[in-house]
Amino acid sequence: MNNAAPASVHPHRTPETGEAPARRGGRLALLAAGLLTLIVLGSAVHLTQGTASLDAWDVLGFVFGVGTDGPAAVVVESRLPRLLAAILVGVALGVAGAVLQSVARNIMASPDTLAVDAGAHLAVVAVAAFGISLPLLGAAGIAFAGGLAAAVLVLGLSGTGGTGIVRLVLAGTAIALAMVAVTRVLLLLFAQETRGLFAWGAGSLGQNGLSGVTTLAPVVGVALLCLFAMSRRLDLVYLGDDHARALGVHVGRIRAAAILLAVMLAAAAVTVAGPIGFVGLAAPALARLLTNAVPGLHRHAALIPVSAALGVTLLLGADVLLRAMIGSQSALEIPTGVVTTILGAAFLMLLARNIRITSRPAEPPSAGARGGVGVVRYRVVLGTLIVATLGVLASAVLLGDTKLLLGDIGNWLAGQAGPIVSNVMDTRAPRVLAALLAGAALALAGSLIQSVARNPLAEPGIIGVSGGASLGAVTVITLVPGIGFWAQAGFAGLGAALATAIVFALAAKGGFASERLVLIGFGVQAATQALVTLLIALSDPWNETKALTWLGGSTYGRSFEHLVPMALVLLVMVPLLVRARGELDLLSVDDETPRVLGVNVPRTRLLMLAGAALLTGAAVAGIGVIAFVGLVAPHAARAIVGRRHARMLPVAALLGAVLVCLADTIGRTVIAPGQLPAGLTTAIIGAPYFVWLLYRSRKHAG
Template sequence: MITAVEAPATPLRRLGVAGAFLVTLAVITALAALHLTQGTSDTDLFALDDQAMNVLVASRLPRLLAAVSVGLALGAAGALLQSVARNPLASPDTLAVSNGAYLAVVLAATFGLSLPAFLAGGLSFLGGLAAAALVLALSAGGRTGTTRLILAGSATALALQSMTTLLMILFQEENTGLFAWGSGSLVQSDLGGVIQMAPVVVVAIGAAVALGNRLDIAGLGDDTAMVLGVNVRRLRLTVIVLAVMLSAAAVTVAGPIGFIGLCAPVIVRLLARRLPELSRHRALVPLSALAGVVILLASDIALRFVLGARAGVDVPPGVVTAMLGAGVLMWLARRHRDAGPTRQPPAVRTADPGRAAFGVILLSGTALLIGAVVLGLLGGDTWLLLGDVANWLQGRTGKALTYVLDQRWPRVAAAVLAGAALAVSGAAFQAVSRNPLAEPGVLGITAGAGAAAVAMLTLVPMAGIAVVSGAAGLGALAAFALVYLLAWRGGLSSDRLVLMGIGAHALFSAVTVLIIVKSDPWNTAKALTWLSGSTYGRVPGQLLPVAVALALFLPLALWLRRDLDLLALDEDTPRVLGVPLEPVRLLALGGAVLLTSTAVSAVGVVGFVGLVAPHAARALVGGRHVRLLPAAAVLGAVLVSLADTLGRTVIAPAQVPAGLVTALLGTPYFVWLLWRSRAGRP
């Protein structure tokens, strides 16, 4: 007779589910007591005189209760979204729910609407629900692969963030202070928002717990759940609505605090390995909510402990949670293996024209580029004529026109060079990663370069062009090294590389926000313009690094064209044909990083050019890199040049940064690619 061997009685198993909840509540109580002692005043809260009571009621208690309600909401929302998507990387952030809710709040502020918390929460709910619906539709509910889910969420989040940033730049007075709040702020003027949102949080969590048994059954698979009487489609819709309600409530109270919805359920699921009863949703959802409170309270305490009490006002705790969440995302990505449809070529019919046809296409693109350059010289807050440009080239214009064109041509040249550099960089990244949706922004390279450049501009305001460019280059190299080394695990996985890059992007973006709000939290227009990509105020010296990088790497990439063609196929073919895989990969990635860093130093952070231009070039001239690279360079230059001209003219004399225009133009194309390939179609 064979007897079952009992699992070892670990301390967690001895505690049981009730013990786990009691320990978590005890930790929250201790953190709350410590949280109340922190602040900008030296009031002794243990001696409750009138002054201490005023400080407690007016400042510290609202901040504490806001942290508790937001932590509960985001922790539970993350657990629900991970369950409904059956994906450990689903959260209010990766599904762009927080971005949609934040955009709704900024829209209300832009139009001068001062809404009570409950109505603002309803508006946030609609924004978050629309974002979640789009992301889940693009990723087929998140079940076709983690990489597809994260890429769809990242694209949607970038589009919503671009719209939000555009509103904040154009309507600075109406949106004053919303930049820091956009990273999550627990500063509360009173208890009104918390009191109005608390019932929403409690009811939504209660409803989620009531659905716990059905969620457990749905986790067995759609067919099994339907046999057992569970309407999976209705359950999924209900859970998504509850998760968005919770996320919207959190955004209404404290802004979009990042990654708590990712980290809290991950911690509970790790504990469930030792105590399997925690994997049941009636325990998983409420314990994830409590874990969210622990994470947010600990982050807020650590922020004020390290940076001082004043940092609790200036620096949003969402920056700390974003850094923590980026680490968790990268840890999960390192453990993840995904062979989803994003490995397949994009759903774009690639042409294979002959040599003559390729020449015609390239000449047409060059003519279009010349036209874009001329339009860029003519357009702006002051429209010029071709004769004015001709006279300027001959040195025969007056002071006014000479000044205008002397200011304008470096901007046009910067847009052209940066667009070409980002396009070539994107083509190299796509070949090396064998992921048609990869680009410098997705891989975190631009965020690393931007963080380093902003740090240099902030710490050394008088830094010269060479110093800023060098800082951006070092930041890009640091981001590249981090992503590449962490993605390497017995080989370079395409999916792992992309997920690592998205984690690095979140990390460096949080560092950038920290630098900005810590140095000058109220002067965000300059930082927003830089982070949105702008050619404003460019000087000829800033063009030299980009031009040199292009002159060095483009011939090198063309020399490696056959190796890149083979590298884009699979891991084995290049080895069989004798291609030195790692040296070629490092050369290609190193050159792409050089191009990205110099482009960022010239025009700031411009997104989606490295995705859109190579795809458009591939559709026109095919996938062979001898044709793809020059075509992508020309199309990238055209795209950024036209975006810059459009941004300078559409609302002149005000200006829209070129990066926002490219993001708003590139996101629909990216969404279309995901939609076309959502079923893995070639």
């Protein structure tokens, strides 16, 4: 464990400014006064926003006890609970993020990146799905248990040494994706029992009276008092374990207590308003960035209240901005968490672009893989995979809500099948082929991205390429109802290309560090998913149904027309990859080796990234967003046949095809005639494998 404060976060040391203590304290007081002024002004504006015609004078009249009962009722029953919820949640998330960053010694730690929000949401939905009704404090306790389990798992995988920034984000992202997938499965299977929890899961400040705020405010208050009492010991723990132990601090107990209190705060926030994205990351990170300019802010006695005030300012500002831009009536349909996620993702990308990367360079995707296998063994592996692919293909065609026999397939191929078999095959065959093609395309895209980024844990979903494709597709579906499939596919490809360009352009600063690429990609992915949610919320119900098919990664309703873009892109990319296999081997090692051997590194990298964007866009256009295939298939292929792309790429393509086809078959059969989207199934399957990869590679963490 690294016992020093991370270089990426300003250490808690008072800068030698030469200023008088009073002047240094004056800066802190000025910051506190400024934040308090912003909160007061924001609260005043917030109370004037709503669907009822209530202006600032009416609100002032209510405050001073002058006015009619009508305005008073609106403020008390509607606007005041929303305002108090924003203040309570902002305080809870800001402080929770500050404490988690301190105990992890990692500026990227937050309830979002530690999957606390996702774990709390899953726990609440799981209890509701099984018909258990709990009081508000009971629901908060369930959310606390789920959030704590997620945080412990993520911190166990990433460590608390302060240098595992990328590992923490990757572990949190993977675990959060798996938990979100399980949550959505429960929402689908128990739609009646979990009614209303889907919208709540996006993060909304809307309240039914003051009961939620008044019930959980004491919980937040007790947690804050405990953290204030621990503030001096948190200062010492943040500076380093050895330093803290030398001064008599029991590091393990303080860290455990701080994590428990931080998760308690995050669980209270989730119970009141659902998962509100990125406030717990942005608020304390902004506070830490101000420590050099505001002496004294490095101490937790000041850092905690300033982070709380910044959390309130960000959340309140996002809610005011949302209702000012689109109107109070329209804002009722838009979760506030969508706005905070968009703003927070932009802040994360800016932070990642300028952060000092202190961890060791990421191992190339070939690291730890076999040096290669013999020709005979490779042919055996390839032949076995081809047979397995054909077997999965046959099983996928035969299984479903209607079971078929091999003879039925033969009759259908010969054009002699009856109407029942023909109807089933006309809908099932394109679904199966779509899953195969999409799996192969995503596996090849993941292989290219991992080679170019030289990061074995990168994949189209994690670095934002899939999110860009889904945003492009959903945008055109929402804005141009009834648009044809080819236009949808084109916009999906354009979205993937734009997301790829943004990620790699921003990551180019500082020598194209793969750690920076992953962090920026995470921000792009979060922003695109929030924008997709925003578009869906603003669209009419018909467009909402169409758009959600992209997000679930479902093959439902696919026809042979939907296969054409994937088939065309694969036909173009396969010969290109065969020709570039040697360049990919060199590019996955470093930049200097291919340059010395005459490879044009920028041109090759651009070409491979364009190919990955095309493959991802075609797959998303075909069946929607599928998680983890672009990570699991290439990694498994390298483990089986080695690092050479001439052998790894075809094996990865076959593994990806098998994985998606198998996931689609499971989704169509386990709850038939109901169906689970293939994307949720691959997330549930792929996340444990990803977690295992992170666990196995802990010794490589910098």
